[in-house]
Amino acid sequence: MPHISHVAVQTPAHSAVGELLSYTCDEVLQPGTLVRVPLGKRELLGVVWDTPAAPADIPPGVELRSIACVLPGIAPLSRGWRRLVGFAAHYYQRSVGEIAVTALPPQLRDMTAEQLTRRLAPPKPAKAKSSKSKKAQAEENFEDAAAAIAVAAPAPTTPLVALSAEQTSVFAQIEQNPGPFLLYGSTGSGKTEVYLRAVQALLDANPEAQALVMVPEINLTPQLQERFVARFTPQYGQEAVVSMHSGMTNPQRLKSWLAAHTGRARIVLGTRMSIFASLPGLKLIVVDEEHDASYKQQEGARYSARDLALWRGRDTGSKVILGSATPSLESWYASDGEVGRYQRLEMPSRIGAAALPRVRLVDMTQQPKRIVFSPPLIDAITDRVKRGEQSLILLNRRGFAPVLFCADCNWKSDCPHCSAHQVFHKGDRTLRCHHCGFTQRVPFACPSCGNPDILPLGKGTEQLQEELERLLRNVQRPDGDPARVARIDADTTKAKGSLEEQLAAMHAGDIDVLVGTQMVAKGHDFRRITLVAAVQPDSALYSSDYRAPERLFCLLMQAAGRAGRDALYVKAQGSAPEMWIQTHDAQHAVYAALKRHDYPAFAKQQLQERLDAGMPPYAFQAIVRADARTQEAAQAFLSAATQVAKDAGLPYLDEVFIYPPIPMAVQRVANVERAQMLLEATNRSALLRFLNSWQQYLHWLRGLPDHKGLVRWLVDVDPLSI
Template sequence: MNTRLCVLVQTPAHSALGPVLTYRSPQALAPGTLVRVPLGSRETLGIVWEAGVTEATGEIDPDKVRDIAGTLEGIAPLGAAWQQLVGFAAQYYQRSVGEVALAALPPQLRDLSPLQMQRRLKRKKTADSLGAPVQAAQALSPEQAEVLAQIQSQSGPFLLFGATGSGKTEVYLHAVAAQLAADPAAQALVMVPEINLTPQLEARFMARFGPVYGEQAVVSLHSGMTNPQRLKSWLAAHSGQARIVLGTRMAVFASLPCLRLIVVDEEHDPSYKSSEGARYSARDLAVYRGKLEGAKVILGSATPSLESWYQSRPSAEGGRYLRLHMPSRIGSLAMPDAGTAQDTGSAGTDSATFTAHAASPDQGARNAMRRQSGTPDGLPLVRRVDMNHQPRRAVFSLPLLEAIKERVARGEQCMVFLNRRGYAPVLHCADCGWKSECPHCSAFRVFHKIDRTLRCHHCGFTERVPRACPACGNPDIEPMGRGTEQLEEQLGALLADVRRPGTESAEHPEGLPLRIARIDADSTRLKGALETQLAAVHAGEVDVLVGTQMIAKGHDFRRITLVAAVNPDGALFSSDFRAPERLFSLLMQAAGRSGRDAALGDRSEVWIQTFQPAHPLYAALKAHDYPAFAEQQLQERQKAGMPPFSAQALVRAEARTQEAAQAFLNLARQSALTDMAQWPGWEVILEQVFVYPAVPMSIQRVANVERAQMLVESPSRAALQKFLAAWHDVLHGTRAAPECKGLIRWAVDVDPLAI
């Protein structure tokens, strides 16, 4: 007897198909079963879903209901909790549930036929390796032990607010070990924000747990893996063979039937928010999934997002997270007495703010400055260089150059941070004003000196650098601004006479020159390049490391004692209200790369070259005082009605013309203000929701596609969600309006991170 099934397929939210389709099966199948079904002229993967046949799209006429093509035998149905997680994500982020569910599965799973999958499952499994030596757990500091005791005794969720180098990863390892030991089937999910952080994390977890539970017990899930690798990891997690899953934001949807612990490391990082498809926040879904499955959730960061910080206020004030604090670095030592250190103010220094050509003081003076600035023991001293008092157009101040030379002479390493790759962001002609604009985007092409190209970082359009100005023929076209390529070049010229100690020989009597390396998206494009360059830094083969945010977070560089941030002021005056939060977080994370070895921690420093040395953000950074910075930012946001004191959504439209994109958004807005206001009972909801007029996006044209956006805001998250759900059909209907001819696509972004 044939049974009708409701099956999810990957249909986008803007299609005419509903969330589920009706199919026929010779036998009843449990919800969550993976099946192959015909869809139009092709065959695709579907998921049997818990829904009434009346909810399905299409005719119920038996002659029009098609048969499923087959069932993926050997794969257990996806659990009810996983289905509920996917359903919530689709509803909250305004996407089709089929789109979210199928996108959460490995690509190869969507492509293999039932027969191919059977062959795949029959392959001989890799034998577990149980004979390798077990890496002993490190002894815990009192702060770590107290934090772990609270994690064991409380239900959470937890916000682990720990200074960089305070040993948060060791807390994660112990928390995972406790869960796995308590339940022989327990699983843990550990997420990091970026792919390049997974190898070192996987190495630590494998060394700790691989010898105990086997090599298959620790797997990774991220988009940098091949499709067969992702499928293998997913199957290991789904079957319960993998006890620990490490991954990026996509791992939040991993099928883990016995999930007991979720860790979100660097929870503040914007990478946890997807920027395409279902624009979900993996951090927020991790909290929801923990509540759904009864799993403990640990959010860890030295600079928590303001939303998480606000949610970790005392429960009496409405906080939902338990804040755990680890302010000290592992192995931090009390500073030696400054003794007879001289006051450095006469040398042009005011408690770590440089205004002139002051050389780096000796250790005694440095310790005195640490005390004066309130720098906690073991954390790097933050020194602000007032670039208003440096030579005009100077890239590196003289005090910073002297400090770098001092570190190289001692055999230590330095890191120079600038979050802009390439040689210069713009190439221009001083005679006629021509600039290297991209013909396909409303942005400039970046000058890359190494390969002599102008490259658009938005659409990828690349051309050779012209020999003369294309507009007037002037041969003297010049770069404007600077990127990491230029920093690397200029540092090499300024430090050309510096020699590494202990490298003298008959061939090089004065010693070898210092070694400068650059790590950014350009230098690490080739497979394995990033791992090779990071290994060189760890091995001490690099004296000065130049790079973007790729090197500013998560890496445990043991010999770096000086970190310098070049020109970070741009974010202080951004129109994006989140820009100061991102800047503070990025600088604090970069500062955390300095002095991670306890033996070098008392002379670790962070240099901020700025034209705004008195800015409150830098004052809080100098004192490593994130709570003060967060309090000031939250006060500003509360007065302005910004998140976390309100809920927001962006509706973005892409069209062939800017007029069509804005017309679509404004027509949908007008419908919300007029038509929806006539619906019974909707006056109250519309009074709580404010829909702003459409405006062009900051970069309004990318690859010849015009982009516009419209902000929807409400002090009530429930009211905003109800409005968006009802408005969805209005948006669909508006697309067919004559004024919107040329509209390509539209999407809703709930809780956007960039406006």
């Protein structure tokens, strides 16, 4: 008699097929086994789940399909991994199959048993001589070359640097206490060295232990990897340190996943996706820059990798370290002495007696109108260039200008598919929508009235680079060469390896002034930067999103931390690090706290505002979003969802406040209208239980004829933007 297994499979979104699907097999399969199963006309990857089924559980007349094959050579995924997936699916209102399968490497999802067997086979010995051409040989070896992880050769073991008194105290507390810990350390205080010591102590004490170290951005992974590789591969071997992020090729991601799953990899460095890595020996999780919004997935299952790290640490008994110079207000609140969920560890001083940069506010209401850079800031940048020092200019908007404008008829470069402007990119003379990707050439004249004098409005990183090159054209470096201005943003780093090349040039001192977006404002250890300037930060102060001041403060504080990190260099130059901010509201409380580098004061003021307004972390939120062909159809679905919840008398409805549906800030993207509805509760459990009971009604509503114009709906628990 065949055995029956429940399998987690990624079913179509909103199909309401079910959490798990039942299949037959000739043998009893252990939970966590990877299998390939038929679904419709396709064959998909699935994971055998925990609950076995008996023939009596199957309704009469139902004929089950058979599992196509079991993937060989891969040990079953652990119970702890399955618990993590189950919790994430329940909390973030997604199916178990979606979370489980998308957490696995993309290449593994498409492999047959035969392909996997070949992939896991040991490599054949190299032949003494090949008659193939170099091109043919290169093509044959391409997959193996791509699968190899690009890590530096093991560096010779070097003596450990001496810890400061603050680092020593923090490391001792991590060793002695269970955590979780919030490591609040100023930029340049040596948090990374504390992470390295914690990982070293773990691996020395337990030969099977594994550590997960998470960073928010892909471009920070190679830099951190270099330090971990240099520290650990001489002792533990080349496979001891692997990376996991979406910038890797599929063979690379599969190789890293297999190394972690088998325990060969002792340390995994990755972005938010790495929280679902299969780590059977996991004992330590580090979340660097834990405040960063990049830890929240914004497509598909909208999970928070930081929050899942805390849950996974508690479930597996692993220590968790959250590190940041500007912690999220939720983490800061949780580490308060009265709340006490996290243990707060503080490192307020920079390594080597390096001073925090002096913050200088430039009141742009007192400067000449329509200028990009104030004269005092240009003078300061010029002085740095002449002394051989580097400057960083921050503007979190790429392109030349956010919009083109015709003064005669008020035409603007609106995207035809979105309720947003097309951004003017001067480098290739294009207008691009940063929401849907639509691109077109810049018109020679206004499309509406024919006026040839259309003007750019606003500023982008391209414009800043061009303006700096003009202003510094006669400024010379100490070696007599002209000043060099470079730009790093999403446009200049598209080509493979371009980001690494530009960062290397910055570290080598070949660049004098770097213009960039937020991707260069955090994590990088530029030793020669002594001046950082934020050109247009005010827009975040007047946003409708209550988290905007927190995001702005964190970005500016992180950017300021790029200046003066090398105390010996600053002293030798006879210089002093500075952070310049050009603002039209110099008296704002955000800038006042930033000027003092006083994050605790800023957090106290913001938390009081959140308490008065009943906002997180004093309340819990979720958003239900609907995308439809018309705005009316989107809002009609959300209104019907509210009504059906009231008519059904869903549990905990009296503890959840449902706001009326409204259009999203950018309400149309790629010709799809978007609306949202906010839910709030003072009790997290009540909100989650209400959402769980509401799911079946949302599926039911979508199938009604009244909502045929609906494209999709989704639930976002703990949203970061409203």
